[in-house]
Amino acid sequence: MIGFVMRLRSRNHFSTRKNRTFLGAAQRRMDTKQRLAIIIAIFAVIYLATFARLVQYGLTDPIALASIGDSTTAVVSRPDIVDRNGQLLATDLRTMSLYAEPRRIIDADEAVEKLATVIPNLDWSDTHRKLRSGSAFQWLRRQLTPRQQSDILALGIPGIGFRPENRRFYPGGPTASHIIGHVNVDNQGLAGMERYIDQQGLADLRAAGLTGDVPLEPVKLSIDLRVQHIVRDVAARAMKDYQAEAAGAVILDMETGEILAMASVPDYDPNQPSRTLADGSVDKEYEKGWFNRISNATFEMGSTFKSFTLAMGLDAGKITVNSVVDASRPIRMGGFTIKDFKGRNRPLSILEVFQYSSNIGTAAVADMVGVEGHQEFLTRLGLLSKMETEMPGVATPTQPRAWKKINSVTISFGHGVATTPLQTAVAAASLINGGNLIAPTFLPRSRDEAQSIARRVVKEKTSADMRYLFNWNGTKGSGRHAQVAGFNVGGKTGTADKVINGRYASNINFNAFVAGFPMDKPRYIVLSIIDAPQTGENGGRTAASTAAPMIKDIIGRAGPLLGVQPQFGKDGSLILADY
Incomplete structure (x- = not known):
């Protein structure tokens, strides 16, 4: 019995060991297969990811892959x-x-x-x-x-x-x-x-x-490219022909304030705003062309300011166009002697003061109004404060810190206050358009829009008198040099001694001419400037010989493009005919 039990236990032990050995081998084979499957799966994922990435690279614009920092923005468009x-x-x-x-x-x-x-x-x-x-x-x-x-x-x-x-x-x-x-x-x-x-x-x-x-x-924009080309061409030729440092002009619609053309030379090509010399340095002379003398520079505008002084006297009721002032002798004031360029040495009517550009007569009118009234009037016309317009970089006028009588006298004929030529043109427009100051614009503006922002600065009667003075000077005075047959041009010259290193140079001029046309029904203001001309028409260097001929050329070429129909004969009933 004991022997039988021992045999059963020995058989069971052998059977257990045999089963365990069999089960261990099977488990090892299964573990190996699992590990192999995991490795295959890992490599499959890697290859699939690589393939997907290559497909992505193949379908993506290569430009988007460049490492571009924040300083390089996307393609930037601007409006035409x-x-x-x-x-x-x-x-x-x-x-x-x-x-x-x-x-x-x-x-x-x-x-x-x-x-x-x-x-x-x-x-x-x-x-x-x-x-x-x-x-x-x-x-x-x-x-x-x-x-x-x-x-x-x-x-x-x-x-x-x-x-x-x-x-x-x-x-x-x-x-x-x-x-x-x-x-x-x-x-x-x-x-x-x-x-x-x-x-x-x-x-x-x-x-x-x-x-x-x-x-x-x-x-x-409000500008007319055809007229702009004419204005720049005239300014460039004047600077060359008159051997001047610079020249420029502007045309303004006095009913709307729209700027139709504005040019200042020397200028530059905006396609190449800077130019490099052969040695690699920047051409500083070329960059001087960036300077816009019409709106970004101030000048003493000379006798063009006499228009404002006489308008001031008329508007204040101190004079009429038939008034007479004493211009028979020079004025001595504050150590200065004020005299006329070509004095008549006699009493002058207001018409003659304007026609002969009398400093003495103009100073007398300013004295009638007084210092405070004079300063207030020029401020009212916008000549003493920075002009508001779309153009960036507009210059601010300069004036005496404290106005005294001597300042008022010299400012009356254009010395002592420096303002921009564009401001001068805008203020002159208000004198002859019925008395309304309209802010200039480089964008289109309708007449209704202009009237909504217009500000009355002089009476209608004053404006009518100033049209008469402008027209008179255009036919009898210095304005004859700007007259264009059929266009009835009226205006005022301005010849100022240029300030060099704080002192007036008697042999260097800054010349200007402000004109309106057609004077029977004024629509446009044209102002020209020429800086330091060495010569002019018939050898003269004054505004009548330099700035006025520029106006004549501009109006003669641009007038028809602006829709102004020339008229001939006293009543305007005659027209040119070509057979």
């Missing part, structure tokens, strides 16, 4: 700028700019050498420094030509790429440069109406990323 007739003044062109990813550059020296064969005036040291910087992104050259882009692509330089940008293009070049202004390489407005557009919200839209390829409504 057009003139009052829809003629294009400024637009965007799509260009390509060259960038580098220095971390991917293999040989910086070789890259610079290759790029120099395509890009003119490449700064080798600066480009080499950028390529060796190890940074993620560096601009190398903005706004390439299509040919340059093609040639650089053919070089096959790794780590080099292109990014689309908008480049501002001005079809007229310098024709209206001081009005339109220009932009920087990032298409941001720096001057003129380009800067004004940014100030009206475009800069905010750009910051919000809303100025990509979205088409923007064109911005229409």
